[in-house]
Amino acid sequence: MSDRVLSLENVTMQFGGVVAVNNLSLEVNKGEIVALIGPNGAGKTTAFNVITGVYAPTNGMVYFKEKPIISNFPQGKMKKLYSGENMGKYSEVIRKTPDVITKLGVARTFQNIRLFKNLTVFDNVLIAKHMNIQSNVFSATLRLNRKEEANMRKESMELLEILGLAHLKDEISSSLPYGQQRKLEIARALATKPSLLLLDEPAAGMNPHETHDLTQFIRLLKDDFNLTVLMIEHHMNLVMEISDRIYVLDFGKLIASGTPADIQSNQRVIDAYLGVADDE
Ligand SMILES: Nc1ncnc2c1ncn2[C@@H]1O[C@H](COP(=O)(O)OP(=O)(O)OP(=O)(O)O)[C@@H](O)[C@H]1O
Numbered sequence: 001m002s003d004r005v006l007s008l009e010n011v012t013m014q015f016g017g018v019v020a021v022n023n024l025s026l027e028v029n030k031g032e033i034v035a036l037i038g039p040n041g042a043g044k045t046t047a048f049n050v051i052t053g054v055y056a057p058t059n060g061m062v063y064f065k066e067k068p069i070i071s072n073f074p075q076g077k078m079k080k081l082y083s084g085e086n087m088g089k090y091s092e093v094i095r096k097t098p099d100v101i102t103k104l105g106v107a108r109t110f111q112n113i114r115l116f117k118n119l120t121v122f123d124n125v126l127i128a129k130h131m132n133i134q135s136n137v138f139s140a141t142l143r144l145n146r147k148e149e150a151n152m153r154k155e156s157m158e159l160l161e162i163l164g165l166a167h168l169k170d171e172i173s174s175s176l177p178y179g180q181q182r183k184l185e186i187a188r189a190l191a192t193k194p195s196l197l198l199l200d201e202p203a204a205g206m207n208p209h210e211t212h213d214l215t216q217f218i219r220l221l222k223d224d225f226n227l228t229v230l231m232i233e234h235h236m237n238l239v240m241e242i243s244d245r246i247y248v249l250d251f252g253k254l255i256a257s258g259t260p261a262d263i264q265s266n267q268r269v270i271d272a273y274l275g276v277a278d279d280e
Pocket of ligand 1: 019
């Protein structure tokens with residue numbers, strides 16, 4: 001069996017006349033840490049939204065562990081409006097919803113931290129566990145038995161211990177320092193037991209010290225939880241240090257891909273992005 005965890009094939013996402021992602025193909029293999037970088041507005045978050053089923057792409061396919069989870073082609077008004085490539089190449093519609101995609105093993109964090117601000121650290125993780133089983137008929141009808149509930153509480157606590165957040169379990173999440181809130185968001189993503197973790201700017205707003213900690217943290221997580229990671233990030237020190245491979249987007253289009261060394265010496269990437277990257 002191949003080690004391919006995620007592939008995007010000719011994915012285009014057009015909002016009206018704006019082509020946010022333009023014919024993007026990429027792959028992520030088991031155990032890799034892959035970064036998706038590029039200037040503001042290059043289409044990175046839109047690509048995450050397509051992978052996680054938030055947006056149906058206008059054209060193209062997405063595979064998770066070699067099985068198609070998303071497929072679409074220009075239809076209705078978009079038939080006329082479509083200005084991307086590969087018109088006519090796809091004819092199938094497959095739309096797994098975000099909850100189904102999470103259940104298959106894809107979890108994500110967001111650019112703007114999304115926590116239940118008024119709940120404790122522990123409850124934030126526990127709820128993520130509950131949410132993951134919501135589409136199960138038994139739990140949906142509140143027949144989650146005590147043993148299952150106890151097990152979820154135990155797993156939530158274990159997760160907090162591994163992530164070094166156990167001592168904060170009773171704190172209200174909004175009272176945590178920023179870096180800890182980011183960790184908690186990752187804990188919530190891990191609560192759904194993913195095999196692929198998508199991180200959208202995990203170091204946003206962090207100082208250099210916190211960013212350095214995060215680098216170690218992501219590595220540790222990857223090993224401890226047997227994860228594959230696809231990460232959007234603007235902090236180039238983190239990206240270059242941690243990534244096995246990097247994809248670079250500019251105006252929705254892939255302009256380069258390769259190892260950190262390849263990317264750092266790629267003139268097109270330097271011109272479009274690295275030369276102006278804000279590496280706080
Ligand atoms: N829902 C939407 N409707 C219309 N246009 C959108 C929508 N979402 C994104 N866009 C547009 O698509 C383009 C890509 O945006 P996107 O947020 O994916 O970029 P990004 O690379 O993640 O940027 P950043 O680094 O600033 O987060 C932008 O021009 C944006 O305005």
